Amino acid sequence: MNIKIITCHDVYNYGASLQAYALQTYLKQKGHDVEIIDYLPAYMDKAYSSNFNRYMSIPKMSPLYKYKDNAFFRIVYAIRKYLPQLCKIVRQKGRKQAFDRFKHAYLHLTDHYVEYKDLKDVQWVADVFIVGSDQVWNPLFNNGRDPSYFLQFGSLETKRVAYAASFGVSTLEEQDVKRMKEWLKSFSAISVRETTGLRLLSNIGILEGQHVVDPVFLLSPKDWDILIQDRNSRVPAYILVYNLGQVDESIKSCAQELARKHNLSILSIEDSNKIKYADKIVENAGPIEFVRYIKAARYVVTNSFHATAFSLKFNVPFYVFIKNVTSSRISDVLNLVALQERLNATSFEMEIDWTKINLKMGNCIKSSKKFIDDILCL
Numbered sequence: 165m166n167i168k169i170i171t172c173h174d175v176y177n178y179g180a181s182l183q184a185y186a187l188q189t190y191l192k193q194k195g196h197d198v199e200i201i202d203y204l205p206a207y208m209d210k211a212y213s214s215n216f217n218r219y220m221s222i223p224k225m226s227p228l229y230k231y232k233d234n235a236f237f238r239i240v241y242a243i244r245k246y247l248p249q250l251c252k253i254v255r256q257k258g259r260k261q262a263f264d265r266f267k268h269a270y271l272h273l274t275d276h277y278v279e280y281k282d283l284k285d286v287q288w289v290a291d292v293f294i295v296g297s298d299q300v301w302n303p304l305f306n307n308g309r310d311p312s313y314f315l316q317f318g319s320l321e322t323k324r325v326a327y328a329a330s331f332g333v334s335t336l337e338e339q340d341v342k343r344m345k346e347w348l349k350s351f352s353a354i355s356v357r358e359t360t361g362l363r364l365l366s367n368i369g370i371l372e373g374q375h376v377v378d379p380v381f382l383l384s385p386k387d388w389d390i391l392i393q394d395r396n397s398r399v400p401a402y403i404l405v406y407n408l409g410q411v412d413e414s415i416k417s418c419a420q421e422l423a424r425k426h427n428l429s430i431l432s433i434e435d436s437n438k439i440k441y442a443d444k445i446v447e448n449a450g451p452i453e454f455v456r457y458i459k460a461a462r463y464v465v466t467n468s469f470h471a472t473a474f475s476l477k478f479n480v481p482f483y484v485f486i487k488n489v490t491s492s493r494i495s496d497v498l499n500l501v502a503l504q505e506r507l508n509a510t511s512f513e514m515e516i517d518w519t520k521i522n523l524k525m526g527n528c529i530k531s532s533k534k535f536i537d538d539i540l541c542l
Contacts, residue, residue, distance in 0.1 A: 165291040165540060167191055170201045170315070172298055172307060173271060175208060176263050178454040179380075179470030183297045185270050185451070187327060187379035189387065190533075192272075196540070202273040203283065207306040262450025270391070280310060283317040292323045292540065297357055297379050302332030303340040314347035324350055325539050328357040328376050328532075330493065331364050344368050353539040355532075358496045376532035378497075380473050381525065388477065392456040399444065402431040404461035406454075406471045411438055414485040414508070419465045422512055428462055469493050476501065476525060479518045483509050501525050 169191075173184035184200055191198045267273070277283055293315045302308040308331075311317075315324045326348075336344070345368045348354065355376040356362060365373040403426075405419050419430050420441065432442035433449045446457065458464055458474045464482040466472060472494055475482035485508055489495050498504050501524045505514055 166197045166289060167292045167294060168199055168201055168274070168288065168290040168318075169294045169296075170203055170313060171296060171300060172208070173200055174202070174204050174267060176260050178451050179468070179473075180298055181263060181266060181271075181451040182455065182470060183328075183379045185266075185391075186381075186383050187294070187297065188272060190379065190382040191536075193387075194537075194540075199272050199274050201283070202276045203278075203312055204276065205278055205280070205306070205310065205312070209278070258448030259450070262448055262453070266451045280312045280317070283312055286317070288318040288322065290318065290322050292325060293318060294325045294327050295329060296326050296355075297328035297330065299330045299332035301329050301344070303336060304333060308332070308340075309343070311347060314344070315350070316347055320350065323352045323539075325352055326354040326356070327536065328355060328378055329361070330357045331361050334360050334364075336364055336367060341368055345370075353535070355535055358493050359499075360496070374535050376535050377500075377525075377528050378470075378473055380470065381477065381529050382533065382536075385478060388455055388459070388474075392452055392459070399431060399460070400429060401462050402429045402444070402460075403463045403465060404457055404471075405430055405432045405439060405442060406458075406464070406466040406468050407432070407434070407439060408466075408468050412467055412485055415465050415467060416441055418483050418485070418509070418512060419463075422463050422465070425512075426462065431457065431461075433457055467494075469497070473497065476521065479516075479522070481516055482506060483512065500528055 169184070169187060171184050171187075172180050174180075188198050188200055277286075295313055295315055299305065300307060300313045307313050348368065348370060353374075354365065354370060354372070355374040356365065357376065357378055359375055362373050362375055365371075403419050403422050405415060407415050422428065423430050429443040430441065431444045431446060432439040433446045433454060439445060446453065449457070454471075455474055458471060458480060459478045461480055464471055464475045464480050465485075466475075466482065467485050472482060472484050474480075476497070483506055484494055484498075486492050486494055489507065495504075495507060498507055501521045503516070503521065506516075
């Protein structure tokens, strides 16, 4: 079958890139002709842009406005006003280049589109449209209100499916329910990544939704080894810290305690130098390096869903710390495999019975693959 996927694949986020690769690869393994729709709307492009020029426009209220056409004063204004942001752009340039290389080498993309109307104008050749995974339906983000991510384009004869879509929230506003109900009525099948998503679907009036695993679980460890082959790390035994957002003191305490007890170094994959307690900071890491460093770690300490997912995939002991336990996608996946004790732990001596975990995860993966097989055979 000819399958077109739409997802948030180009946002310089490890999980976003890797879930897109995983769903594409799994479907190709099943013999389908698969492309990811290269849709990058302006609201998303601007949010992740490395363009200096957007910081160099001098507003009218500035004392420097009379020099607005002078390149030197525009640079001076930008440095004075936006120095932290400009430093971050410089620091992230290599990292973004690694993501761009991954995108061009491993994602099979359509032509590039920047507006919803562009997608509507295309005469798509497709048997199935799939939206997902990740937070494609989060109403707090622009993409959660974009009809493109609800497949409101293409022929009405083309089958529409959601795989592991996420709302990213635990409740929906009335206007969101109304809009989503209208947009989702043309779908042949809908699956969501979190159990909270099933409840939200029910609120919308959709009772046939199914809970499935994130696409990264669809590929075997051997499949992931193919992606990261010949890129083996020579770093001594380490604890991997992947800390999203502000430095989390619980992550820091856990990593330092494990390092002392097991005589291990602390390695951090970051897009900045904020993890000052790490012995080594890996800069400019792309999606491949992200997977590679998780696989080779003795322990992973994180607040990231996909770092947790790959720890499970490679049977790497991990600890995960989050603030909002009740509506977390991390809580959801840990509940699936009965590993709730790895969440916000206070003791770090617990062993994991990977045989039991792999059996539980295997059953979830099997039912998720059955969902895909069934909807593609309809």
